[in-house]
Amino acid sequence: MNSPDTTVQQAKREHTRTGMSKDAFQRDLLDNLFYIQGRFREVATPHDLYMAAAYTTRDRLLARWVKSAQTFKATHARTVCYLSAEYLLGPHLASNLVNLGITETARAAAEELGMDMDALIEEEEEPGLGNGGLGRLAACFMESLATCQIPAIGYGIRYEFGIFKQAIEDGWQVEKGDNWLRNGNPWEIPRPKISFAVGFGGHTESYRDERSQVRLRWQPAFEIRGVAYDTPILGYGSQNVNLLRLWKAEASESLDLQAFNTGDYYGAVHAKIEAETLSKVLYPNDEPEAGKELRLKQQYFLVSCSMQDMIRLHLNTVGPLEGFADKFTVQLNDTHPALAVAELMRLLLDRHAMTWEEAWGITHKTFCYTNHTLLPEALETWPVSLFERLLPRHLEIIYEINRRFLDEVRMRFLGDEARVRRMSLIAEGHERRVRMAHLAVVGSHAVNGVAKLHSYLVKAMLFKDFAELWPERFHNVTNGVTPRRFVVVANPRLAKLITETCGQDDWIRDLEQLRALEPHVDDAGLQGRWQEVKRAAKQDLAQWMKQATGIELDPESMFDVQAKRIHEYKRQHLKVLHIVRCYQRIKQGQVQGLVPRTFIFGGKAAPGYFMAKLIIKLINAVAEVVNNDPQVNDWIRVAFMPDFNVKNGQRLYPAAELSEQISLAGKEASGTGNMKFSMNGALTIGTLDGANIEIREAVGPENFFLFGLTAEEVLQRQMTGYRPWEYYQNDPELKSDLDLINSGLFSHGDTQLFRPLTDNLINHDPFMVLADYRAYLECQEQVDRIYRDPERWTRMSILNVARIGYFSSDRAIREYAERIWQVGPQPVLDTEH
Numbered sequence: 001m002n003s004p005d006t007t008v009q010q011a012k013r014e015h016t017r018t019g020m021s022k023d024a025f026q027r028d029l030l031d032n033l034f035y036i037q038g039r040f041r042e043v044a045t046p047h048d049l050y051m052a053a054a055y056t057t058r059d060r061l062l063a064r065w066v067k068s069a070q071t072f073k074a075t076h077a078r079t080v081c082y083l084s085a086e087y088l089l090g091p092h093l094a095s096n097l098v099n100l101g102i103t104e105t106a107r108a109a110a111e112e113l114g115m116d117m118d119a120l121i122e123e124e125e126e127p128g129l130g131n132g133g134l135g136r137l138a139a140c141f142m143e144s145l146a147t148c149q150i151p152a153i154g155y156g157i158r159y160e161f162g163i164f165k166q167a168i169e170d171g172w173q174v175e176k177g178d179n180w181l182r183n184g185n186p187w188e189i190p191r192p193k194i195s196f197a198v199g200f201g202g203h204t205e206s207y208r209d210e211r212s213q214v215r216l217r218w219q220p221a222f223e224i225r226g227v228a229y230d231t232p233i234l235g236y237g238s239q240n241v242n243l244l245r246l247w248k249a250e251a252s253e254s255l256d257l258q259a260f261n262t263g264d265y266y267g268a269v270h271a272k273i274e275a276e277t278l279s280k281v282l283y284p285n286d287e288p289e290a291g292k293e294l295r296l297k298q299q300y301f302l303v304s305c306s307m308q309d310m311i312r313l314h315l316n317t318v319g320p321l322e323g324f325a326d327k328f329t330v331q332l333n334d335t336h337p338a339l340a341v342a343e344l345m346r347l348l349l350d351r352h353a354m355t356w357e358e359a360w361g362i363t364h365k366t367f368c369y370t371n372h373t374l375l376p377e378a379l380e381t382w383p384v385s386l387f388e389r390l391l392p393r394h395l396e397i398i399y400e401i402n403r404r405f406l407d408e409v410r411m412r413f414l415g416d417e418a419r420v421r422r423m424s425l426i427a428e429g430h431e432r433r434v435r436m437a438h439l440a441v442v443g444s445h446a447v448n449g450v451a452k453l454h455s456y457l458v459k460a461m462l463f464k465d466f467a468e469l470w471p472e473r474f475h476n477v478t479n480g481v482t483p484r485r486f487v488v489v490a491n492p493r494l495a496k497l498i499t500e501t502c503g504q505d506d507w508i509r510d511l512e513q514l515r516a517l518e519p520h521v522d523d524a525g526l527q528g529r530w531q532e533v534k535r536a537a538k539q540d541l542a543q544w545m546k547q548a549t550g551i552e553l554d555p556e557s558m559f560d561v562q563a564k565r566i567h568e569y570k571r572q573h574l575k576v577l578h579i580v581r582c583y584q585r586i587k588q589g590q591v592q593g594l595v596p597r598t599f600i601f602g603g604k605a606a607p608g609y610f611m612a613k614l615i616i617k618l619i620n621a622v623a624e625v626v627n628n629d630p631q632v633n634d635w636i637r638v639a640f641m642p643d644f645n646v647k648n649g650q651r652l653y654p655a656a657e658l659s660e661q662i663s664l665a666g667k668e669a670s671g672t673g674n675m676k677f678s679m680n681g682a683l684t685i686g687t688l689d690g691a692n693i694e695i696r697e698a699v700g701p702e703n704f705f706l707f708g709l710t711a712e713e714v715l716q717r718q719m720t721g722y723r724p725w726e727y728y729q730n731d732p733e734l735k736s737d738l739d740l741i742n743s744g745l746f747s748h749g750d751t752q753l754f755r756p757l758t759d760n761l762i763n764h765d766p767f768m769v770l771a772d773y774r775a776y777l778e779c780q781e782q783v784d785r786i787y788r789d790p791e792r793w794t795r796m797s798i799l800n801v802a803r804i805g806y807f808s809s810d811r812a813i814r815e816y817a818e819r820i821w822q823v824g825p826q827p828v829l830d831t832e833h
């Protein structure tokens with residue numbers, strides 16, 4: 001062991017701000033506390049300490065970040081630009097410490113100063129700049145891109161208010177503003193000089209250029225500025241740091257000047273405020289809200305800043321724009337940034353004087369598009385009239401793209417005008433609308449779905465006409481999630497056990513290596529420790545839940561969890577019916593075969609989605625009765641975790657034993673929560689939907705609880721006529737469960753409260769809850785049977801983890817890199833340490 005003297009000297013010798021030893025970290029933590037927070041140890045609040053720890057960690061990223069930028073510039077590295085309206089990042093501190101490889105060092109440094117690193121990590125407010133799966137996928141992809149050493153820039157919007165915070169009052173969801181920047185954000189670096197003007201409104205006009213060619217240009221009515229805020233995204237075990245560049249809206253200087261000069265002080269300030277509303281708030285819906293002008297403005301703001309930035313970078317590093325598509329490949333995360341196709345065309349045509357053919361050649365080679373949903377209500381369209389008013393030049397460009405595209409369709413499919421109408425970028429009707437998905441497909445050279453079944457349905461149904469025209473354009477890349485955040489950070493006990501069992505921690509970088517667990521699956525020692533790890537995580541969650549909600553969970557019971565956005569297609573109400581069935585059976589003394597269970601839900605409902613909010617109320621109403629009935633609460637309890645976000649997800653995944661993935665087959669594109677649960681040793685009860693199918697194949701059908709209609713059967717029933725009331729009438733238990741919900745038992749005598757939900761199920765049931773009810777109950781009985789055999793259950797749990805390696809986002813990123821982006825790694829060399 002070093003003497004104190006020598007360690008202090010070592011720390012001094014180590015670079016200030018980048019030294020990786022405990023002493024260097026400690027010294028810099030105190031420095032940052034003093035020089036950034038202006039505090040000393042005795043008076044520092046937990047928030048001051050968190051800020052100091054965050055800056056100390058960020059300092060250690062910056063050298064790698066600068067090195068990465070230098071490397072990518074010098075090598076002219078091909079770069080992936082990920083365009084996404086959402087990034088659901090989760091807290092940075094713990095994840096950056098893991099990726100730097102200094103979690104234990106930092107912990108020890110903090111401990112010696114009398115600080116608890118876990119408490120500091122808790123202090124961080126997460127940037128909730130996304131709604132759910134799509135935004136979280138973007139965050140996993142950014143981390144995996146850096147881990148796979150692929151140069152990348154993530155472009156998005158720096159919403160001042162992210163996804164609302166959910167509180168539960170009287171069982172109902174109440175939304176609270178998410179002022180996440182209130183206490184400062186130590187992870188971002190503002191770049192006031194990287195800023196672009198974004199126009200709106202006005203008109204287009206023709207003029208003659210210097211070669212007397214007639215050209216078009218746009219004279220916007222007003223402009224807003226987008227200013228870059230950069231966050232470094234570090235890869236695991238690599239020096240590569242990628243850039244997340246988020247745009248904040250500000251008033252343009254010209255607007256300022258005009259208004260102030262005319263003496264209209266109030267008007268000037270007002271205009272400034274109005275400009276800034278553009279990046280004020282994330283739309284809290286999973287689906288687009290029809291006709292919301294601000295949302296279209298946000299989308300254009302994102303793509304205009306991002307495409308202008310790429311062109312700036314290209315001109316600064318590579319030169320002439322002819323090679324743009326060799327330098328950049330741009331991934332459109334759903335249709336929200338699809339306008340980028342028209343914007344790049346505009347910039348190349350109007351600003352850089354290219355011909356249509358030149359500009360289209362580049363644009364088409366640049367873009368790739370990921371589809372995320374088959375739900376018709378989620379397919380974005382915008383009224384042509386709104387485009388005319390806000391983006392007149394883009395509308396002209398879209399019309400021209402459409403004209404040329406439909407000519408191609410007519411040539412290929414002679415006389416098939418119905419097909420032409422179906423494929424047009426413009427939907428005709430009483431209100432003409434721009435189909436953003438069609439714009440994305442036509443403007444991209446690659447289109448992908450996010451799980452095998454989904455990609456198949458994208459080709460066979462959603463974009464059937466397009467797949468017939470361009471079959472080579474369609475791909476599948478099954479989603480993945482990062483094991484760093486969702487195992488190493490979220491579940492350190494499990495990570496330690498895996499590392500000890502496998503004899504190394506290479507699995508963190510190469511998740512397929514989890515296979516090394518498999519030979520140990522019958523080892524009683526491992527099984528015992530595996531159960532211990534799960535029990536400890538359940539106790540942690542129980543403790544948190546008690547403190548957050550007052551609800552007592554029994555860690556000896558099975559933790560059965562459904563956590564995801566609340567949506568009818570995800571069928572949280574199917575799980576409620578199961579709870580009501582358990583309740584009735586226990587009340588009637590039929591407890592044979594039952595296993596004590598804790599039913600845990602988490603998830604937000606879109607603020608305007610009445611049925612989803614009623615489902616939350618129903619869950620809490622059932623919870624109130626069940627949890628307060630001593631006759632049943634030894635057997636079952638129900639808890640709703642408020643404010644399901646990334647941070648709370650990290651509490652849930654490690655503690656879950658049963659993962660509920662029970663959407664109606666054909667509706668869930670992929671799901672990523674399913675992967676996170678399984679990676680943490682939960683067994684899945686699920687339908688053949690989204691990535692469940694591939695998870696089941698990977699972990700083995702015998703280690704997965706399957707039930708329900710297949711996507712094909714769903715289609716057949718829809719075609720032959722689905723009659724939910726027949727299930728209601730013919731299944732006495734189902735009838736009695738629905739009747740009990742309407743009896744007022746769960747609603748203090750109110751027999752009408754849940755009627756909209758139950759009536760909808762009995763009469764319409766668009767997501768076939770009643771058709772799958774019986775199969776679900778039977779499958780749950782099988783779950784109980786196996787849970788009663790802990791050895792068997794644990795074995796299945798270990799096998800789930802051992803075989804889940806495919807669902808790492810590193811694998812997904814490698815597939816994109818090879819099949820879609822044609823981009824390779826560009827390692828950044830460690831020259832300092």
Ligand SMILES: Cc1ncc(COP(=O)(O)O)c(C=O)c1O
Nearest residue numbers: 132133564645646649671672673
């Ligand atoms: C906060 C949050 N919301 C939503 C999701 C998506 O869940 P699912 O894929 O089950 O819909 C996730 C994770 O995958 C998440 O972390």
